[in-house]
Amino acid sequence: MESDKSQNRVWDKKQITLGILGLGVVGSGTVRLLMENAAEIERKIGLPIVIKKIAVRNLDKPRDVVVDRALLTNDPCEVIDDPDIDIVCELIGGVEPARGYVLRALKNGKQIVTANKEMIAKEGQSLMEEASRRGLDLQFEGSVAGGIPIIQPMKNALAGNRIEQVMGIINGTTNYILTKMTREGADFGEVLKEAQAHGYAETDPTSDIEGFDAQYKIAILASIAFTCRVPVNEVYCEGITGIAAQDIAYADELGYVIKLLGVAKRTADENRVEVRVHPTLLPKTHPLAFANDVYNAVQVKGSAVGDVVFYGRGAGSGPTGSAVVGDIMDVCRNLRYGATGRISCTCFERRSIVPMDEVITRHYIRMVVKDQPRVMATISKIFGDYEINIASMVQKETFGTETDIIWLMHETPGKSVSGALAIIRDLPIVVEVSNWIRVVD
Numbered sequence: 001m002e003s004d005k006s007q008n009r010v011w012d013k014k015q016i017t018l019g020i021l022g023l024g025v026v027g028s029g030t031v032r033l034l035m036e037n038a039a040e041i042e043r044k045i046g047l048p049i050v051i052k053k054i055a056v057r058n059l060d061k062p063r064d065v066v067v068d069r070a071l072l073t074n075d076p077c078e079v080i081d082d083p084d085i086d087i088v089c090e091l092i093g094g095v096e097p098a099r100g101y102v103l104r105a106l107k108n109g110k111q112i113v114t115a116n117k118e119m120i121a122k123e124g125q126s127l128m129e130e131a132s133r134r135g136l137d138l139q140f141e142g143s144v145a146g147g148i149p150i151i152q153p154m155k156n157a158l159a160g161n162r163i164e165q166v167m168g169i170i171n172g173t174t175n176y177i178l179t180k181m182t183r184e185g186a187d188f189g190e191v192l193k194e195a196q197a198h199g200y201a202e203t204d205p206t207s208d209i210e211g212f213d214a215q216y217k218i219a220i221l222a223s224i225a226f227t228c229r230v231p232v233n234e235v236y237c238e239g240i241t242g243i244a245a246q247d248i249a250y251a252d253e254l255g256y257v258i259k260l261l262g263v264a265k266r267t268a269d270e271n272r273v274e275v276r277v278h279p280t281l282l283p284k285t286h287p288l289a290f291a292n293d294v295y296n297a298v299q300v301k302g303s304a305v306g307d308v309v310f311y312g313r314g315a316g317s318g319p320t321g322s323a324v325v326g327d328i329m330d331v332c333r334n335l336r337y338g339a340t341g342r343i344s345c346t347c348f349e350r351r352s353i354v355p356m357d358e359v360i361t362r363h364y365i366r367m368v369v370k371d372q373p374r375v376m377a378t379i380s381k382i383f384g385d386y387e388i389n390i391a392s393m394v395q396k397e398t399f400g401t402e403t404d405i406i407w408l409m410h411e412t413p414g415k416s417v418s419g420a421l422a423i424i425r426d427l428p429i430v431v432e433v434s435n436w437i438r439v440v441d
């Protein structure tokens with residue numbers, strides 16, 4: 001017990017009362033951890049946490065955790081309007097009705113813990129402002145990278161740094177698919193089906209494979225890193241559906257792996273930042289390249305600390321429950337010492353997002369061309385006309401009338417590459433431009 005600090009205590013109740021919205025994957029993990037480690041959690045925060053009510057949609061559904069049925073309700077208002085409940089933990093997901101419940105709970109003076117990335121990315125500003133106005137906590141560690149602590153470290157331990165860059169593999173489903181494609185030389189569609197069969201991909205995998213899930217998460221991380229609001233709809237987003245087995249094989253030959261990355265980067269212009277999600281060729285020796293299967297990894301570059309890499313399970317009941325319980329305990333400590341609302345919204349600045357056309361990266365381009373004289377010279381000239389500096393070019397030995405060519409380009413703005421490819425695509429000697437992927441070193 002933290003008895004030596006008890007004179008500072010402003011909390012006069014004997015317990016902290018929790019209400020939960022949602023008892024699915026994350027809700028079950030949260031409740032299980034709170035029950036299994038109740039004694040240790042109580043010793044750490046100095047008070048017991050008592051779960052008073054859990055709202056679900058279907059009262060009769062079998063649950064992954066044993067809870068007293070009397071705790072369950074299908075009326076969320078029994079949680080958000082209960083004057084005894086101190087903390088509301090929102091684990092429903094999606095924007096509505098979750099946002100409405102959270103707002104109403106804030107208006108009722110409740111502290112909030114959530115793992116809802118979509119709600120925080122799209123509606124975080126108004127919710128955070130409401131929490132700030134009322135001096136309440138709104139914590140959301142579980143919303144990004146599941147069990148990996150990343151939001152709290154950025155807001156606390158790394159707060160003294162100017163964050164230059166945050167880059168990460170922040171979607172486990174796509175990392176699982178890309179890892180399998182790499183190991184087995186398999187095609188995207190084949191691996192997706194297998195991932196769905198094993199429960200690593202949703203029945204509707206759109207949010208993961210099109211990059212939207214990563215888009216929400218990088219918008220949240222960028223807002224914290226650059227102390228500015230990053231509107232999620234302005235974040236460039238490209239998923240992994242266009243990645244072919246050949247791209248992975250060619251990347252491998254060139255010393256790279258392909259990962260879906262969320263990238264947030266400061267630019268020389270203080271008023272602009274880069275925030276984007278796209279498949280990326282990463283050198284095999286890059287610290288993020290080692291995150292495989294469903295694992296996530298996030299690299300933060302701070303002005304004083306340099307590079308810090310966070311690695312772990314980015315989703316799942318236990319890992320996300322771990323992040324949610326950590327937030328609940330933090331809120332409990334704040335409640336005990338009258339310090340809620342201590343770290344409110346940190347989006348003080350206004351910065352715009354650099355359009356993808358202007359973002360400068362290296363590039364990988366794969367195309368199929370006719371096997372004829374002067375093909376290379378013709379295409380190279382067009383790249384030259386757009387000031388694109390070729391770093392390497394590989395032509396596969398031809399046994400038919402067509403051949404693959406793989407180009408790696410030095411750093412060039414996106415608009416130069418799109419301009420050159422628009423012309424190259426129409427050349428009679430070009431069968432197709434098969435892929436264009438950005439390269440990060």
Ligand SMILES: NC(=O)c1ccc[n+]([C@@H]2O[C@H](COP(=O)([O-])OP(=O)(O)OC[C@H]3O[C@@H](n4cnc5c(N)ncnc54)[C@H](OP(=O)(O)O)[C@@H]3O)[C@@H](O)[C@H]2O)c1
Pocket residue numbers: 021022023024025026027055056057058059061074076091092093094097115116117118142143144146314315316317320
């Ligand atoms: N799954 C993960 O690994 C993971 C990782 C990080 C973050 N998250 C985030 O955590 C949140 C929860 O995800 P999840 O995977 O746990 O979802 P889930 O398994 O679908 O669980 C959602 C829960 O919310 C309940 N619910 C839905 N609508 C409701 C309503 N209108 N009123 C009351 N209860 C309602 C459901 O009730 P029934 O059970 O009765 O249907 C269910 O218990 C989401 O924001 C998600 O993005 C998830």
